[in-house]
Amino acid sequence: MAGAAPVKERGALTHPDLEGFDDVNRDILKVLSRPGKGWWALFALALAGLGLFFGSWSVQIVRGIGVSGLTSPVGWGTYITTFVFWVGIAHSGTLISAILFLFRAPWRQAVYRAAEAMTVFAVMTAGLFPLIHVGRVWYAYWLIPYPNSRFLWPNFRSPLVWDVFAVTTYFTVSAVFFYLGTIPDLAAARDGARGLRKKLYQVVAMGWRGTDRQWHHFGKAYIYLAALATPLVLSVHSVVSWDFAMGIVPGWHATIFAPYFVAGAIFSGVAMVITLTVPMRKLYGLEAYLTTKHYDALAKLCLLTSLIVLYAYLTEFFMAWYSGEAPERQMFWNRLFGSYWWATWIMLVCNGMVPITLWFKRVRQSIPALFVISIFINIGMWFERFVIIVTSLHHEYEPFAWGVYRPSIVEMGIVIGSFAWFGFWFLLFTRLLPPVAIAELKEVIPAPLRRRTTEENAHA
Amino acid sequence: MPEKRSLLASFEYLDSTVDAIRALRKAGLGEITAYMPYPEHHIEEALGWGQSPVRVWTLVGGLTGAATGFAFTIFTSMDWPLVTGGKPILSMPAYVVIAFEMTILFGALSTVIGLFINSRLPYVKPMVVYDPEFSSGRFGLHVSTSDERIAEARQILERSEPADIKEDPEEAARAS
Numbered sequence A: 001m002a003g004a005a006p007v008k009e010r011g012a013l014t015h016p017d018l019e020g021f022d023d024v025n026r027d028i029l030k031v032l033s034r035p036g037k038g039w040w041a042l043f044a045l046a047l048a049g050l051g052l053f054f055g056s057w058s059v060q061i062v063r064g065i066g067v068s069g070l071t072s073p074v075g076w077g078t079y080i081t082t083f084v085f086w087v088g089i090a091h092s093g094t095l096i097s098a099i100l101f102l103f104r105a106p107w108r109q110a111v112y113r114a115a116e117a118m119t120v121f122a123v124m125t126a127g128l129f130p131l132i133h134v135g136r137v138w139y140a141y142w143l144i145p146y147p148n149s150r151f152l153w154p155n156f157r158s159p160l161v162w163d164v165f166a167v168t169t170y171f172t173v174s175a176v177f178f179y180l181g182t183i184p185d186l187a188a189a190r191d192g193a194r195g196l197r198k199k200l201y202q203v204v205a206m207g208w209r210g211t212d213r214q215w216h217h218f219g220k221a222y223i224y225l226a227a228l229a230t231p232l233v234l235s236v237h238s239v240v241s242w243d244f245a246m247g248i249v250p251g252w253h254a255t256i257f258a259p260y261f262v263a264g265a266i267f268s269g270v271a272m273v274i275t276l277t278v279p280m281r282k283l284y285g286l287e288a289y290l291t292t293k294h295y296d297a298l299a300k301l302c303l304l305t306s307l308i309v310l311y312a313y314l315t316e317f318f319m320a321w322y323s324g325e326a327p328e329r330q331m332f333w334n335r336l337f338g339s340y341w342w343a344t345w346i347m348l349v350c351n352g353m354v355p356i357t358l359w360f361k362r363v364r365q366s367i368p369a370l371f372v373i374s375i376f377i378n379i380g381m382w383f384e385r386f387v388i389i390v391t392s393l394h395h396e397y398e399p400f401a402w403g404v405y406r407p408s409i410v411e412m413g414i415v416i417g418s419f420a421w422f423g424f425w426f427l428l429f430t431r432l433l434p435p436v437a438i439a440e441l442k443e444v445i446p447a448p449l450r451r452r453t454t455e456e457n458a459h460a
Numbered sequence B: 001m002p003e004k005r006s007l008l009a010s011f012e013y014l015d016s017t018v019d020a021i022r023a024l025r026k027a028g029l030g031e032i033t034a035y036m037p038y039p040e041h042h043i044e045e046a047l048g049w050g051q052s053p054v055r056v057w058t059l060v061g062g063l064t065g066a067a068t069g070f071a072f073t074i075f076t077s078m079d080w081p082l083v084t085g086g087k088p089i090l091s092m093p094a095y096v097v098i099a100f101e102m103t104i105l106f107g108a109l110s111t112v113i114g115l116f117i118n119s120r121l122p123y124v125k126p127m128v129v130y131d132p133e134f135s136s137g138r139f140g141l142h143v144s145t146s147d148e149r150i151a152e153a154r155q156i157l158e159r160s161e162p163a164d165i166k167e168d169p170e171e172a173a174r175a176s
Helices: A021-030 A037-063 A080-101 A106-134 A137-143 A157-191 A195-203 A214-247 A258-285 A290-323 A328-337 A341-359 A367-393 A411-431 A438-444 A450-459 B013-024 B041-044 B055-077 B091-117 B150-157 B169-175
Strands: B004-011 B032-035 B140-148 B164-167
Touching: A021 A157, A037 A411, A037 B004, A080 A106, A080 A157, A080 A258, A080 A367, A080 A411, A106 A137, A106 A157, A106 A214, A106 A258, A106 A290, A106 A411, A106 A438, A106 B150, A137 A367, A157 A195, A157 A214, A157 A367, A157 A438, A157 B091, A195 B055, A214 A258, A214 A367, A214 B032, A214 B041, A214 B055, A214 B091, A258 A290, A258 A367, A290 A341, A411 A450, A438 B169, A450 B013, B004 B013, B004 B032, B004 B150, B004 B169, B013 B032, B013 B041, B013 B140, B032 B041, B055 B091, B150 B164, B164 B169
Parallel strands: none
Antiparallel strands: B004 B140, B004 B164, B032 B140
16 A cells, blocks of 8 residues: 555655665756766757658648559548647657656656657647648648638538547647646756856746645645546547548447547557667666566456457447448458558557467566567557558548548658657657656655654664 | 844754744744745645645636637637527537537646745846855744844754854845
8 A cells, every 4th residue: 555654655665776866856956967888869850750741741842742652542641640640649748747656656657748748749749730631731720619711610520620629639738737736846956057058947847945834735736736637638539530530431430439539548658668768768777767577467458458449349340240330341441451450450469469468567667678579569559540540431422432541651651750750749749848857756655754864763 | 113133044954944933922922934855745734834825826716718718719709690500590519519629728828827826936136135055955944033132042943963054145135
């Protein structure tokens, strides 16, 4: 029982190697000093990828959406796939920062800052894809609900309009939540910095002094924000799933979609947290902060959500058979053995089979193994969205309207480049903001007590 | 009117800080500001913080958001009643989604505003009554009182063996 344990034993489990509060400031703020070669190499890679991203997008802007493979019958392809993928990635950040905060999970403190940054940058990446997908990006402001020239307002019955509200709210709230959480740590960075850096942190820390008044209201505001973010995160991916489930396309029109998408989102996001933090831990020497205990907990979360996702896959197949509907039945047969059989099997193997290894404690506690598994899951979850979107659209009701979609080079450039866009922001984050929550970590390491110190001296 | 004096003490240990706060409050020296590197509930409790008014901001913001969401969707549908997809002009279940998102958005933003107002952020005055150690590992106590009682306050603080005591930090900063 973490809650009932005496103060001095609170953090003994999660961070056995940390001695005191000063260690935390020293180790985490060290990360913000001069970047090493490894960081520059990754940053150069990200910049190259950014070139690919904006280069490909420019080609599409100049020559039109025709450079993509999108055409009848498949009007939604890799862009929407990647949109759903990145929104999904975002979800586990909020899960770790808000839901696990409300549940008082003692292992969240060390991972949550990185996970929350991942959320903000993933939503920033996802938000670009509707703009890319609609082609004429200079009309992107049409997404904002305002009356058109004939005074017609948008149709609020449309899930696509819900999606605009859900994703913009999600971005705003998660960015605010993220910034608010970093304020005490920015103050710590300010107190440890000199010169221009100090001035910069002075501005962004907004004069945080850690007084009882500030902490008191901060703590309460944080709880309420977490309580608001929790239903928000569940609603966002539900709304994304309704983009599909509200349509009568076979393979989309299912009531299971909302919980199925939310579980999938958390599954992919937790895997992405592992993918991002393993190199970060190595590069910045944060082994004492992100211990095998943390990875074990993340792996368990992956295992749980993978089981939910696998169950949802099987339910979909069962319901298609049980419904007796020819279009539904052919759709799911076509998924397994049709033109895109390979995508479906990648999805099933990566998301259903590979995570089975997480039942073994030895695998959960091996960081290299988890890193490899997490990459499998990332790939599998991208293909899950591809399977849902593309296989459903290319093989609808009318056989004469069937067709095969192939992503073009430009589309692939944009999709691959989006990872660089995300990586660019994440790399900047690890250099400019403390990547592990300094203040919150101190809640889980034992507080310095005079009584204990004198006792220890007496025993010695 | 007697002149205001103050002391800024920094402590290495949590329990000594809490003891000092209790002793000061017992002696009627209630003008205390505590500094801590992380939210320490023992200190907040010792200082007697109760409920935070931020929760009212959250509630009012959330309710405003819900009302705005419903008002917006209903008004725009009534503005030009056009039947689409054979659905009623006012399709409330669909509007719940919009109202829900607006509840969260307004609730969250108003919580942040409430936090800023209640915790006096941003704080733009020069940080004289402060020590960089307070964001690292030390706890701080700032006590202000009258000239007559300053010696008593100092005595109480010293009983808890602080690492350091500064006298009149505001005055010292002004002089330098």
